[in-house]
Amino acid sequence: MGDNRTLFNKVITGSWKVKLSVLLMGAGQIAYGCIGKGLIFIITELLMLKYFFSNGFAGIKGFFTLGTKKADAWAGTVGDNSIVMLLMGIFAWFALAAFIYLYIVNLRDVCIIDDQAKKGKKIKNLKENIKELGDKKFYVLVLFLPVIGVCIFNILPIIFMILIAFTNYGGSIVPPELVDWVGIGNFKKILTLSQFAPTFMKILGWNLIWAVVSTALNYFAGLGLALLINKKCVKGKAYWRLFPVLAYAIPGFITLLAFKFMFSYGGPINQMIRAAGGTAIGFLDLDAKWSARIIGLLVNCWISVPSIMLLATGHLSNRDMSLYEAAKIDGASKGQQFRKLTMPYMIFATTPVLLGQFVGNFNNFGIFYFLRGGLYLDGYFLASDTDLLINWLYNLSIDNNYYCIGAAISLVIFAITSAISVGVYVKSPSFREEDTFQ
Numbered sequence: 001m002g003d004n005r006t007l008f009n010k011v012i013t014g015s016w017k018v019k020l021s022v023l024l025m026g027a028g029q030i031a032y033g034c035i036g037k038g039l040i041f042i043i044t045e046l047l048m049l050k051y052f053f054s055n056g057f058a059g060i061k062g063f064f065t066l067g068t069k070k071a072d073a074w075a076g077t078v079g080d081n082s083i084v085m086l087l088m089g090i091f092a093w094f095a096l097a098a099f100i101y102l103y104i105v106n107l108r109d110v111c112i113i114d115d116q117a118k119k120g121k122k123i124k125n126l127k128e129n130i131k132e133l134g135d136k137k138f139y140v141l142v143l144f145l146p147v148i149g150v151c152i153f154n155i156l157p158i159i160f161m162i163l164i165a166f167t168n169y170g171g172s173i174v175p176p177e178l179v180d181w182v183g184i185g186n187f188k189k190i191l192t193l194s195q196f197a198p199t200f201m202k203i204l205g206w207n208l209i210w211a212v213v214s215t216a217l218n219y220f221a222g223l224g225l226a227l228l229i230n231k232k233c234v235k236g237k238a239y240w241r242l243f244p245v246l247a248y249a250i251p252g253f254i255t256l257l258a259f260k261f262m263f264s265y266g267g268p269i270n271q272m273i274r275a276a277g278g279t280a281i282g283f284l285d286l287d288a289k290w291s292a293r294i295i296g297l298l299v300n301c302w303i304s305v306p307s308i309m310l311l312a313t314g315h316l317s318n319r320d321m322s323l324y325e326a327a328k329i330d331g332a333s334k335g336q337q338f339r340k341l342t343m344p345y346m347i348f349a350t351t352p353v354l355l356g357q358f359v360g361n362f363n364n365f366g367i368f369y370f371l372r373g374g375l376y377l378d379g380y381f382l383a384s385d386t387d388l389l390i391n392w393l394y395n396l397s398i399d400n401n402y403y404c405i406g407a408a409i410s411l412v413i414f415a416i417t418s419a420i421s422v423g424v425y426v427k428s429p430s431f432r433e434e435d436t437f438q
Contacts, residue, residue, distance in 0.1 A: 025103060029106075034124075045103075055088070056096070064089075067079065083169065083179065087160055165407035170406075186408035190408055203380075203388065207389050208416075217301050218305055222311070226312035227312075230313065247306055248306035260284065293385075315349045316342075347430075349430075351430035372384060392409065
């Protein structure tokens with residue numbers, strides 16, 4: 001705010017040449033003799049104005065209306081495509097933000113030139129500016145194209161997905177039908193409509209349990225394995241570390257399909273049960289609620305523990321062993337050393353990774369999709385009792401065209417995971433006691 005006010009004051013108190021750049025980008029630079037730089041600004045402004053008068057302003061208007069003319073194949077009428085108009089509208093807003101930014105850059109540049117002229121300093125030409133850009137501001141030159149790419153290929157699709165959550169896009173309302181803005185209507189449907197609300201609450205409850213239990217199970221199993229392998233009495237530590245890494249190196253979906261086969265009616269586990277005189281068990285069957293959930297937890301543990309073990313092994317090797325020697329002298333047991341020394345140190349060092357594991361588990365699409373995907377159970381709308389929110393989102397949007405509801409659920413997922421992650425991190429020793437273990 002202060003910088004903008006200072007810039008405004010400089011423009012007001014500046015020479016007439018500065019005010020030229022207010023009317024036309026680059027005009028003030030040309031008046032000061034910076035022809036090359038001024039032409040770049042002028043050409044940029046002309047291109048931007050050409051875009052806005054040909055497509056940009058129409059894109060911004062279409063962003064608000066999402067189309068007014070419906071297509072009619074029988075009459076040969078070409079209607080508006082609401083989704084394309086939404087996308088083009090977002091792009092137009094991006095272009096407008098870029099134009100405003102370049103306009104401010106133009107004013108700052110001409111004010112700098114004006115200050116140099118008033119102080120009798122030599123005004124830098126375009127060649128000197130390019131040389132400075134490649135030297136002192138090399139980061140700007142290097143990051144320019146990546147930032148543009150991130151805006152177009154990452155930020156724009158994310159904003160598009162977020163905005164879809166506030167429309168009625170999906171089901172029978174897809175182009176050539178016109179899509180409309182519905183505000184928070186989709187979120188109200190998720191929380192109140194009998195079609196969605198019961199399923200949402202059931203899946204949300206299970207999703208939270210799954211994320212917490214699987215994260216804790218993976219973390220403590222990996223930490224325990226790392227502590228076991230790090231013991232001095234263990235021989236051939238490199239080989240013991242190799243076996244979990246091999247399990248981790250196998251593609252996850254192959255592991256999941258293998259476990260699905262193992263627990264199927266015709267799989268080896270049921271074959272052994274039959275051979276022992278028992279009856280085959282439907283571990284992943286329609287009514288296999290908790291057995292399927294427990295199998296999912298164990299399979300996820302099998303896939304995730306090796307990475308936690310490797311992480312914990314690296315951190316454990318950096319412990320201050322003199323603290324443990326002092327604890328032994330004071331009579332501390334192994335359990336007390338673990339609770340008072342090992343766990344605080346590991347929690348401090350791995351809290352960001354632990355939060356990343358939590359978010360990853362909360363959004364773990366593959367586990368139940370490959371183990372039990374495609375099941376729709378009674379009491380659930382287009383879902384099963386093992387589906388997570390991410391699986392339900394997939395069922396709604398990809399398989400059944402409820403795009404707006406799926407987008408709304410994705411925003412709910414983001415809100416939950418970000419709130420929990422930020423809340424836990426802010427209260428964790430990693431954030432509050434940053435210098436404790438340094």
